Amino acid sequence: MFHILERSQEAALPARATRTTPVTDRSAWTRADVEADRTWLFQLTPRWVQEIDDAVANLRRLGRTLDSMGRDDFPLPTLAAELNRRIWGEVCTGRGFNVMRGLPVERYSDAEVAMIVWGLGQHVAPGVSQNAMGDKLGHVYNQGLDYEARNVRGYQTSHQLKFHTDSGDVLGLMCLRRAREGGLSAISSGTTVFNTLLAEKPHLLPLFFRGFEFDRRGEETPFQKEVSDKLPIFAEVDGDLSLRYVRQAIKTARPKLGMQFDPEELEALDFFDSVAARPEVCFPMMLEPGDMQWVNNYTVLHSRSDYVDWEGPGRERHMLRLWLKIHGFRKLDPLQLDHDPHSGWSRRDGILPRGFTMRDGRLQAAE
Numbered sequence: 001m002f003h004i005l006e007r008s009q010e011a012a013l014p015a016r017a018t019r020t021t022p023v024t025d026r027s028a029w030t031r032a033d034v035e036a037d038r039t040w041l042f043q044l045t046p047r048w049v050q051e052i053d054d055a056v057a058n059l060r061r062l063g064r065t066l067d068s069m070g071r072d073d074f075p076l077p078t079l080a081a082e083l084n085r086r087i088w089g090e091v092c093t094g095r096g097f098n099v100m101r102g103l104p105v106e107r108y109s110d111a112e113v114a115m116i117v118w119g120l121g122q123h124v125a126p127g128v129s130q131n132a133m134g135d136k137l138g139h140v141y142n143q144g145l146d147y148e149a150r151n152v153r154g155y156q157t158s159h160q161l162k163f164h165t166d167s168g169d170v171l172g173l174m175c176l177r178r179a180r181e182g183g184l185s186a187i188s189s190g191t192t193v194f195n196t197l198l199a200e201k202p203h204l205l206p207l208f209f210r211g212f213e214f215d216r217r218g219e220e221t222p223f224q225k226e227v228s229d230k231l232p233i234f235a236e237v238d239g240d241l242s243l244r245y246v247r248q249a250i251k252t253a254r255p256k257l258g259m260q261f262d263p264e265e266l267e268a269l270d271f272f273d274s275v276a277a278r279p280e281v282c283f284p285m286m287l288e289p290g291d292m293q294w295v296n297n298y299t300v301l302h303s304r305s306d307y308v309d310w311e312g313p314g315r316e317r318h319m320l321r322l323w324l325k326i327h328g329f330r331k332l333d334p335l336q337l338d339h340d341p342h343s344g345w346s347r348r349d350g351i352l353p354r355g356f357t358m359r360d361g362r363l364q365a366a367e
Protein backbone atom coordinates (compact mmCIF):
# COMPACT_ATOMS: atom_id res chain seq x y z
CA MET A 1 0.00 0.00 0.00
CA PHE A 2 1.24 3.44 -0.84
CA HIS A 3 0.68 6.57 1.01
CA ILE A 4 -1.27 9.36 -0.65
CA LEU A 5 -1.06 12.82 0.76
CA GLU A 6 -4.69 13.60 1.49
CA ARG A 7 -6.10 17.09 1.52
CA SER A 8 -6.60 16.95 5.28
CA GLN A 9 -2.89 16.21 5.69
CA GLU A 10 -1.93 18.88 3.22
CA ALA A 11 -3.84 21.38 5.31
CA ALA A 12 -1.72 20.33 8.29
CA LEU A 13 1.50 21.28 6.52
CA PRO A 14 2.97 24.63 7.51
CA ALA A 15 1.66 27.46 5.36
CA ARG A 16 4.08 28.43 2.61
CA ALA A 17 5.28 31.94 3.35
CA THR A 18 5.23 34.37 0.46
CA ARG A 19 8.62 35.94 -0.15
CA THR A 20 8.32 39.72 -0.08
CA THR A 21 11.80 40.83 -1.11
CA PRO A 22 13.39 40.65 -4.56
CA VAL A 23 16.06 38.06 -5.35
CA THR A 24 19.32 39.68 -6.42
CA ASP A 25 21.60 36.74 -7.25
CA ARG A 26 22.83 35.77 -10.73
CA SER A 27 19.67 33.78 -11.47
CA ALA A 28 17.81 37.11 -11.79
CA TRP A 29 18.89 37.95 -15.34
CA THR A 30 17.23 39.72 -18.22
CA ARG A 31 17.74 39.35 -21.96
CA ALA A 32 20.10 42.35 -22.00
CA ASP A 33 22.26 40.72 -19.29
CA VAL A 34 22.80 37.47 -21.17
CA GLU A 35 23.28 39.21 -24.51
CA ALA A 36 25.99 41.38 -22.96
CA ASP A 37 27.80 38.54 -21.24
CA ARG A 38 27.85 35.35 -23.30
CA THR A 39 29.82 33.20 -20.87
CA TRP A 40 26.82 30.85 -21.01
CA LEU A 41 28.08 29.69 -24.41
CA PHE A 42 30.07 26.49 -23.98
CA GLN A 43 31.90 26.05 -27.27
CA LEU A 44 33.38 22.60 -27.75
CA THR A 45 37.06 22.83 -28.74
CA PRO A 46 38.59 20.46 -31.31
CA ARG A 47 40.15 18.57 -28.39
CA TRP A 48 36.79 18.02 -26.73
CA VAL A 49 35.17 16.96 -30.00
CA GLN A 50 38.04 14.48 -30.40
CA GLU A 51 37.36 13.11 -26.92
CA ILE A 52 33.71 12.54 -27.84
CA ASP A 53 34.77 10.97 -31.13
CA ASP A 54 37.13 8.59 -29.32
CA ALA A 55 34.44 7.73 -26.77
CA VAL A 56 31.96 6.89 -29.57
CA ALA A 57 34.62 4.72 -31.23
CA ASN A 58 34.96 2.91 -27.92
CA LEU A 59 31.19 2.32 -27.73
CA ARG A 60 31.27 0.89 -31.27
CA ARG A 61 34.21 -1.37 -30.43
CA LEU A 62 32.43 -2.69 -27.35
CA GLY A 63 29.12 -3.07 -29.20
CA ARG A 64 27.32 -0.95 -26.60
CA THR A 65 23.80 0.43 -26.91
CA LEU A 66 22.01 3.15 -24.97
CA ASP A 67 20.75 0.47 -22.59
CA SER A 68 24.03 -1.36 -22.11
CA MET A 69 26.52 1.52 -21.98
CA GLY A 70 28.07 2.65 -18.72
CA ARG A 71 29.98 5.81 -17.90
CA ASP A 72 33.32 4.05 -18.08
CA ASP A 73 32.55 2.96 -21.66
CA PHE A 74 32.39 6.63 -22.58
CA PRO A 75 35.55 8.24 -21.15
CA LEU A 76 35.97 12.02 -21.50
CA PRO A 77 39.47 12.74 -20.14
CA THR A 78 39.21 16.54 -19.90
CA LEU A 79 35.69 17.38 -21.17
CA ALA A 80 34.06 15.72 -18.13
CA ALA A 81 35.73 18.19 -15.75
CA GLU A 82 34.74 21.20 -17.87
CA LEU A 83 31.16 19.94 -18.17
CA ASN A 84 30.94 19.56 -14.39
CA ARG A 85 32.47 22.98 -13.84
CA ARG A 86 29.80 24.52 -16.04
CA ILE A 87 26.86 22.52 -14.73
CA TRP A 88 27.74 23.10 -11.08
CA GLY A 89 29.11 26.61 -11.43
CA GLU A 90 26.64 28.11 -13.88
CA VAL A 91 23.59 25.87 -14.42
CA CYS A 92 23.01 24.77 -10.81
CA THR A 93 24.17 27.88 -9.00
CA GLY A 94 24.64 30.76 -11.46
CA ARG A 95 22.36 32.04 -14.18
CA GLY A 96 20.80 28.61 -14.52
CA PHE A 97 21.69 27.73 -18.10
CA ASN A 98 24.44 27.00 -20.60
CA VAL A 99 24.44 26.18 -24.28
CA MET A 100 27.00 23.63 -25.42
CA ARG A 101 27.78 24.18 -29.07
CA GLY A 102 29.73 22.38 -31.75
CA LEU A 103 28.94 18.67 -31.62
CA PRO A 104 29.25 17.47 -35.25
CA VAL A 105 26.03 15.44 -35.16
CA GLU A 106 26.31 14.64 -38.88
CA ARG A 107 29.21 12.30 -38.09
CA TYR A 108 27.02 10.01 -36.03
CA SER A 109 23.87 7.97 -36.33
CA ASP A 110 20.84 9.13 -34.33
CA ALA A 111 21.41 6.22 -31.93
CA GLU A 112 25.02 7.35 -31.40
CA VAL A 113 23.96 10.94 -30.69
CA ALA A 114 21.56 9.52 -28.10
CA MET A 115 24.46 7.65 -26.50
CA ILE A 116 26.57 10.83 -26.52
CA VAL A 117 23.79 12.76 -24.74
CA TRP A 118 23.37 10.03 -22.15
CA GLY A 119 27.13 9.64 -21.78
CA LEU A 120 27.67 13.37 -21.22
CA GLY A 121 25.00 13.34 -18.53
CA GLN A 122 26.48 10.30 -16.80
CA HIS A 123 29.67 12.25 -16.15
CA VAL A 124 27.58 14.74 -14.14
CA ALA A 125 24.75 12.90 -12.38
CA PRO A 126 22.23 10.05 -12.80
CA GLY A 127 19.64 10.43 -15.53
CA VAL A 128 16.01 9.72 -14.64
CA SER A 129 13.07 8.19 -16.52
CA GLN A 130 11.37 10.40 -19.09
CA ASN A 131 7.96 8.73 -19.25
CA ALA A 132 5.88 5.77 -18.17
CA MET A 133 7.85 3.58 -20.58
CA GLY A 134 11.00 4.29 -18.56
CA ASP A 135 12.90 5.83 -21.49
CA LYS A 136 16.32 7.23 -20.60
CA LEU A 137 15.98 10.00 -23.17
CA GLY A 138 12.89 11.84 -24.36
CA HIS A 139 12.45 12.11 -28.11
CA VAL A 140 10.93 15.50 -28.72
CA TYR A 141 9.35 15.51 -32.16
CA ASN A 142 5.95 15.91 -33.74
CA GLN A 143 4.03 12.65 -33.51
CA GLY A 144 0.99 14.26 -35.10
CA LEU A 145 -0.86 14.37 -31.77
CA ASP A 146 -3.30 17.06 -30.69
CA TYR A 147 -1.97 19.11 -27.78
CA GLU A 148 -5.49 19.67 -26.47
CA ALA A 149 -6.34 15.95 -26.44
CA ARG A 150 -6.46 14.16 -23.10
CA ASN A 151 -3.09 13.10 -21.66
CA VAL A 152 -1.00 14.26 -24.64
CA ARG A 153 2.30 15.85 -23.65
CA GLY A 154 3.50 18.93 -25.47
CA TYR A 155 6.74 17.39 -26.72
CA GLN A 156 4.70 14.96 -28.84
CA THR A 157 3.27 17.83 -30.92
CA SER A 158 4.46 20.70 -33.11
CA HIS A 159 2.39 23.11 -31.03
CA GLN A 160 3.83 26.17 -29.34
CA LEU A 161 4.96 25.35 -25.79
CA LYS A 162 4.57 28.21 -23.35
CA PHE A 163 7.22 28.90 -20.74
CA HIS A 164 7.40 25.97 -18.34
CA THR A 165 9.74 23.84 -16.26
CA ASP A 166 10.45 20.13 -16.69
CA SER A 167 10.90 17.27 -14.22
CA GLY A 168 14.37 16.35 -13.00
CA ASP A 169 16.76 18.93 -11.54
CA VAL A 170 18.61 19.82 -14.72
CA LEU A 171 17.34 19.49 -18.27
CA GLY A 172 19.66 18.77 -21.20
CA LEU A 173 18.16 19.33 -24.65
CA MET A 174 20.23 18.32 -27.67
CA CYS A 175 19.19 19.44 -31.16
CA LEU A 176 19.48 16.63 -33.66
CA ARG A 177 17.54 18.35 -36.46
CA ARG A 178 15.76 21.67 -36.64
CA ALA A 179 12.42 22.45 -38.24
CA ARG A 180 11.86 23.90 -41.70
CA GLU A 181 10.13 26.89 -40.10
CA GLY A 182 9.70 27.94 -36.49
CA GLY A 183 10.68 25.90 -33.46
CA LEU A 184 12.48 28.85 -31.87
CA SER A 185 13.57 28.08 -28.31
CA ALA A 186 13.49 30.70 -25.59
CA ILE A 187 14.36 30.76 -21.93
CA SER A 188 13.35 33.16 -19.17
CA SER A 189 14.60 33.62 -15.66
CA GLY A 190 11.93 32.46 -13.21
CA THR A 191 13.65 34.64 -10.64
CA THR A 192 13.07 37.69 -12.84
CA VAL A 193 9.44 36.67 -13.29
CA PHE A 194 9.14 36.53 -9.49
CA ASN A 195 10.83 39.93 -9.07
CA THR A 196 8.49 41.43 -11.68
CA LEU A 197 5.40 39.96 -10.03
CA LEU A 198 6.60 41.38 -6.72
CA ALA A 199 7.17 44.83 -8.24
CA GLU A 200 4.04 45.06 -10.38
CA LYS A 201 1.31 42.81 -8.92
CA PRO A 202 2.37 41.75 -5.42
CA HIS A 203 -1.24 40.98 -4.46
CA LEU A 204 -1.11 37.98 -6.84
CA LEU A 205 2.03 36.44 -5.35
CA PRO A 206 0.35 34.50 -2.51
CA LEU A 207 -1.56 32.50 -5.14
CA PHE A 208 1.74 31.26 -6.56
CA PHE A 209 3.10 30.29 -3.15
CA ARG A 210 -0.20 28.54 -2.39
CA GLY A 211 0.01 26.82 -5.76
CA PHE A 212 -2.24 25.08 -8.23
CA GLU A 213 -3.29 21.52 -9.02
CA PHE A 214 -1.28 19.79 -11.76
CA ASP A 215 -2.71 17.27 -14.21
CA ARG A 216 -0.35 14.28 -14.27
CA ARG A 217 -1.63 13.39 -17.74
CA GLY A 218 -1.91 9.66 -17.24
CA GLU A 219 1.67 9.30 -15.99
CA GLU A 220 0.94 9.35 -12.27
CA THR A 221 2.83 6.93 -10.08
CA PRO A 222 1.01 4.06 -8.29
CA PHE A 223 0.75 6.18 -5.14
CA GLN A 224 -0.53 9.32 -6.83
CA LYS A 225 -3.88 10.60 -7.95
CA GLU A 226 -4.54 11.57 -11.56
CA VAL A 227 -4.47 15.23 -10.53
CA SER A 228 -2.21 16.57 -7.79
CA ASP A 229 -3.26 18.64 -4.83
CA LYS A 230 -2.15 22.26 -4.93
CA LEU A 231 1.62 22.40 -5.47
CA PRO A 232 3.49 25.68 -5.03
CA ILE A 233 4.64 27.49 -8.17
CA PHE A 234 7.16 29.39 -6.07
CA ALA A 235 8.57 27.99 -2.85
CA GLU A 236 11.35 29.30 -0.68
CA VAL A 237 13.55 27.25 1.63
CA ASP A 238 16.28 29.05 3.58
CA GLY A 239 16.55 31.75 0.94
CA ASP A 240 16.51 29.42 -2.08
CA LEU A 241 13.54 30.43 -4.23
CA SER A 242 12.47 27.59 -6.53
CA LEU A 243 9.98 27.42 -9.33
CA ARG A 244 7.72 24.81 -10.80
CA TYR A 245 5.33 25.78 -13.59
CA VAL A 246 3.51 24.07 -16.47
CA ARG A 247 0.50 26.12 -17.55
CA GLN A 248 -0.93 23.34 -19.70
CA ALA A 249 -0.90 20.86 -16.79
CA ILE A 250 -2.50 23.48 -14.53
CA LYS A 251 -5.09 24.30 -17.20
CA THR A 252 -6.29 20.72 -17.71
CA ALA A 253 -6.24 19.83 -13.99
CA ARG A 254 -9.34 21.78 -12.97
CA PRO A 255 -11.75 20.28 -15.53
CA LYS A 256 -10.68 16.81 -14.38
CA LEU A 257 -11.54 17.89 -10.83
CA GLY A 258 -14.84 19.43 -11.96
CA MET A 259 -13.60 22.82 -10.77
CA GLN A 260 -13.11 26.18 -12.44
CA PHE A 261 -10.53 28.93 -12.05
CA ASP A 262 -11.67 32.10 -10.40
CA PRO A 263 -10.94 35.42 -12.14
CA GLU A 264 -8.00 36.27 -9.89
CA GLU A 265 -6.35 32.90 -10.54
CA LEU A 266 -6.69 33.40 -14.29
CA GLU A 267 -5.32 36.91 -14.00
CA ALA A 268 -2.33 35.56 -12.05
CA LEU A 269 -1.56 32.76 -14.53
CA ASP A 270 -1.98 35.02 -17.58
CA PHE A 271 0.21 37.65 -15.99
CA PHE A 272 2.90 35.06 -15.21
CA ASP A 273 2.90 33.89 -18.86
CA SER A 274 3.02 37.44 -20.18
CA VAL A 275 5.97 38.43 -17.97
CA ALA A 276 7.97 35.33 -18.95
CA ALA A 277 7.35 36.17 -22.63
CA ARG A 278 8.23 39.88 -22.44
CA PRO A 279 10.85 40.70 -25.08
CA GLU A 280 13.09 42.34 -22.49
CA VAL A 281 12.81 39.34 -20.16
CA CYS A 282 13.06 36.24 -22.36
CA PHE A 283 16.09 35.21 -24.35
CA PRO A 284 15.24 33.55 -27.68
CA MET A 285 17.73 31.22 -29.32
CA MET A 286 17.54 28.97 -32.34
CA LEU A 287 19.11 25.66 -31.40
CA GLU A 288 21.09 24.35 -34.35
CA PRO A 289 21.98 20.69 -34.86
CA GLY A 290 24.69 19.86 -32.32
CA ASP A 291 23.63 22.54 -29.81
CA MET A 292 22.70 21.32 -26.35
CA GLN A 293 20.86 23.51 -23.88
CA TRP A 294 21.40 22.78 -20.17
CA VAL A 295 18.75 24.32 -17.92
CA ASN A 296 18.14 24.48 -14.16
CA ASN A 297 14.47 23.54 -13.73
CA TYR A 298 14.13 25.50 -10.47
CA THR A 299 15.18 28.89 -11.77
CA VAL A 300 14.77 28.90 -15.55
CA LEU A 301 11.66 28.50 -17.71
CA HIS A 302 11.90 27.28 -21.28
CA SER A 303 9.58 27.47 -24.26
CA ARG A 304 9.48 26.96 -27.99
CA SER A 305 7.41 28.39 -30.81
CA ASP A 306 5.26 26.22 -33.06
CA TYR A 307 6.92 24.86 -36.17
CA VAL A 308 6.57 23.21 -39.55
CA ASP A 309 8.64 20.14 -40.37
CA TRP A 310 10.50 19.25 -43.54
CA GLU A 311 8.68 16.69 -45.67
CA GLY A 312 9.69 13.06 -45.43
CA PRO A 313 10.60 10.54 -42.77
CA GLY A 314 13.77 11.18 -40.78
CA ARG A 315 13.79 14.89 -41.58
CA GLU A 316 11.50 16.13 -38.80
CA ARG A 317 12.64 18.48 -36.03
CA HIS A 318 14.06 16.23 -33.35
CA MET A 319 15.41 17.04 -29.92
CA LEU A 320 16.81 14.59 -27.39
CA ARG A 321 15.89 15.38 -23.81
CA LEU A 322 17.82 14.32 -20.72
CA TRP A 323 16.81 14.87 -17.08
CA LEU A 324 19.48 14.73 -14.41
CA LYS A 325 19.07 14.27 -10.68
CA ILE A 326 21.80 16.29 -8.99
CA HIS A 327 22.27 16.15 -5.26
CA GLY A 328 22.85 18.96 -2.88
CA PHE A 329 22.86 22.16 -4.90
CA ARG A 330 19.84 23.88 -3.36
CA LYS A 331 17.23 23.45 -0.66
CA LEU A 332 13.88 22.33 -1.99
CA ASP A 333 10.33 22.21 -0.68
CA PRO A 334 9.04 18.59 -0.55
CA LEU A 335 5.51 19.69 -1.41
CA GLN A 336 6.67 21.51 -4.53
CA LEU A 337 8.59 18.38 -5.52
CA ASP A 338 5.54 16.13 -5.13
CA HIS A 339 7.63 14.19 -2.60
CA ASP A 340 6.01 10.98 -1.38
CA PRO A 341 7.39 10.38 2.11
CA HIS A 342 6.56 6.68 2.11
CA SER A 343 8.31 5.65 -1.08
CA GLY A 344 10.88 8.44 -1.24
CA TRP A 345 9.81 9.31 -4.80
CA SER A 346 9.66 12.91 -5.95
CA ARG A 347 9.50 14.57 -9.35
CA ARG A 348 13.28 14.80 -9.23
CA ASP A 349 13.16 11.04 -9.96
CA GLY A 350 11.41 11.63 -13.26
CA ILE A 351 8.32 9.71 -14.31
CA LEU A 352 8.08 6.22 -12.85
CA PRO A 353 8.12 3.48 -15.48
CA ARG A 354 4.87 1.51 -15.58
CA GLY A 355 5.13 -1.66 -13.48
CA PHE A 356 7.73 -0.06 -11.19
CA THR A 357 7.48 1.67 -7.88
CA MET A 358 9.92 3.07 -5.35
CA ARG A 359 10.81 2.00 -1.87
CA ASP A 360 13.18 4.03 0.27
CA GLY A 361 14.04 6.09 -2.78
CA ARG A 362 15.02 3.07 -4.93
CA LEU A 363 13.26 1.92 -8.07
CA GLN A 364 11.68 -1.53 -7.71
CA ALA A 365 9.30 -3.73 -9.68
CA ALA A 366 5.73 -3.24 -8.43
CA GLU A 367 4.08 -6.19 -6.73
Ligand SMILES: [Fe+2]
Nearest residue numbers: 164165166302
Ligand atom coordinates in the same frame (compact mmCIF):
# COMPACT_ATOMS: atom_id res chain seq x y z
FE1 LIG B 1 10.08 21.16 -21.52
